[in-house]
Amino acid sequence: MLKIKSFDKCVFELGKLPGIGRKTALRLAMYIMKMNERDVKELADSIVDLKQNIKFCKECGGLSDGELCSICADSYRDKRVVCVVEEPKDIFIIESSGRYKGVYHVLGGKIAPLDGIGPDELNLQRLIDLACENKVDEVIIATNPDIEGETTATYVYKLLKDFDVKMTRIASGVPTGGLLEFSDDITILKAIENRREMY
Amino acid sequence: MLKIKSFDKCVFELGKLPGIGRKTALRLAMYIMKMNERDVKELADSIVDLKQNIKFCKECGGLSDGELCSICADSYRDKRVVCVVEEPKDIFIIESSGRYKGVYHVLGGKIAPLDGIGPDELNLQRLIDLACENKVDEVIIATNPDIEGETTATYVYKLLKDFDVKMTRIASGVPTGGLLEFSDDITILKAIENRREMY
Numbered sequence: 219m220l221k222i223k224s225f226d227k228c229v230f231e232l233g234k235l236p237g238i239g240r241k242t243a244l245r246l247a248m249y250i251m252k253m254n255e256r257d258v259k260e261l262a263d264s265i266v267d268l269k270q271n272i273k274f275c276k277e278c279g280g281l282s283d284g285e286l287c288s289i290c291a292d293s294y295r296d297k298r299v300v301c302v303v304e305e306p307k308d309i310f311i312i313e314s315s316g317r318y319k320g321v322y323h324v325l326g327g328k329i330a331p332l333d334g335i336g337p338d339e340l341n342l343q344r345l346i347d348l349a350c351e352n353k354v355d356e357v358i359i360a361t362n363p364d365i366e367g368e369t370t371a372t373y374v375y376k377l378l379k380d381f382d383v384k385m386t387r388i389a390s391g392v393p394t395g396g397l398l399e400f401s402d403d404i405t406i407l408k409a410i411e412n413r414r415e416m417y
Numbered sequence: 418m419l420k421i422k423s424f425d426k427c428v429f430e431l432g433k434l435p436g437i438g439r440k441t442a443l444r445l446a447m448y449i450m451k452m453n454e455r456d457v458k459e460l461a462d463s464i465v466d467l468k469q470n471i472k473f474c475k476e477c478g479g480l481s482d483g484e485l486c487s488i489c490a491d492s493y494r495d496k497r498v499v500c501v502v503e504e505p506k507d508i509f510i511i512e513s514s515g516r517y518k519g520v521y522h523v524l525g526g527k528i529a530p531l532d533g534i535g536p537d538e539l540n541l542q543r544l545i546d547l548a549c550e551n552k553v554d555e556v557i558i559a560t561n562p563d564i565e566g567e568t569t570a571t572y573v574y575k576l577l578k579d580f581d582v583k584m585t586r587i588a589s590g591v592p593t594g595g596l597l598e599f600s601d602d603i604t605i606l607k608a609i610e611n612r613r614e615m616y
Binding site: 236244258 | 420421422423424426427429430431433434435436437441443444446447448449450452455456457459460461462463464465466467468469470471480481482486487504505565571606612
């Protein structure tokens with residue numbers, strides 16, 4: 219450390235962010251010093267604004283400016299198809315694929331006993347309510363295809379299977395553009411298990 | 418985009434930083450939302466402070482809180498050994514190795530004709546003055562060992578070679594902990610050329 223207070227402080231604060239180590243923090247700080255003052259102000263303000271102004275949609279639990287997120291508030295979206303995701307950020311990922319026209323439900327995590335997260339920590343009540351009140355035709359479970367995600371998917375499936383709701387799970391397989399030789403055994407296994415007839 | 422103004426804005430601003438793409442910006446924004454308000458304020462303030470309070474040392478051109486940086490102001494550092502670096506951040510890298518006891522000189526770049534940077538764009542006058550006034554015994558040229566860095570090193574060498582100053586260049590070779598099989602041809606070539614007798 220060179221004992222330059224404002225520099226060291228900024229490197230320290232940036233280094234707290236996930237995936238940003240000391241060298242990256244140094245590089246970012248050097249870059250920030252070269253930015254013009256207005257851009258630096260914009261960056262800092264946007265960080266504070268983000269924390270202060272973002273809410274969670276009271277319907278789906280996704281990120282929102284107001285009470286309802288833009289997806290739940292959109293009358294063109296099919297409210298009878300609900301895609302269940304672990305975190306709000308998963309909504310961005312599915313939305314950027316650009317085809318899904320249903321709505322979402324954010325669980326707020328996945329069942330991970332080792333981290334002390336059980337079903338009680340997840341937001342499941344709304345799913346039960348939707349199913350009870352017959353407000354949904356299909357629930358697509360889009361938790362991650364890892365152990366905790368699969369456990370969570372199974373849990374949600376068992377929770378809703380006795381209602382009159384079609385339950386589906388997103389496909390697992392070899393990623394598009396991926397190579398068989400770089401895929402792990404389980405991925406290959408699932409890709410073969412879930413093979414489909416060609417048209 | 419989900420059209421959540423404060424979120425999109427923050428992702429956009431973070432995404433302008435070097436090495437931070439859209440996915441990383443998303444991840445950082447999600448993390449910032451989960452931080453407590455005080456930490457977010459600290460982060461944003463440190464960014465603004467950095468821009469507003471950092472100066473360049475009037476001696477060496479490195480980063481500083483005041484007129485002189487902590488290295489130039491340190492009476493224990495050997496002012497007669499000057500290490501020439503391209504950018505202020507290179508000082509951090511050399512300092513963190515923890516052994517160098519001389520002072521620095523920041524060129525502010527390297528000769529790169531393709532980017533329109535010639536010797537006139539570099540801070541060379543102080544080196545000439547130091548040599549002229551016989552204020553320096555050794556100049557260590559620590560520009561990067563790439564084409565532009567080597568060109569710059571040669572230029573500085575030619576500029577000062579007629580003065581009574583010992584000129585040295587940092588060693589190039591196989592990095593410590595590196596493997597020969599992962600080193601490129603030029604590195605191997607230099608490592609053999611610059612071989613030293615074993616003790």
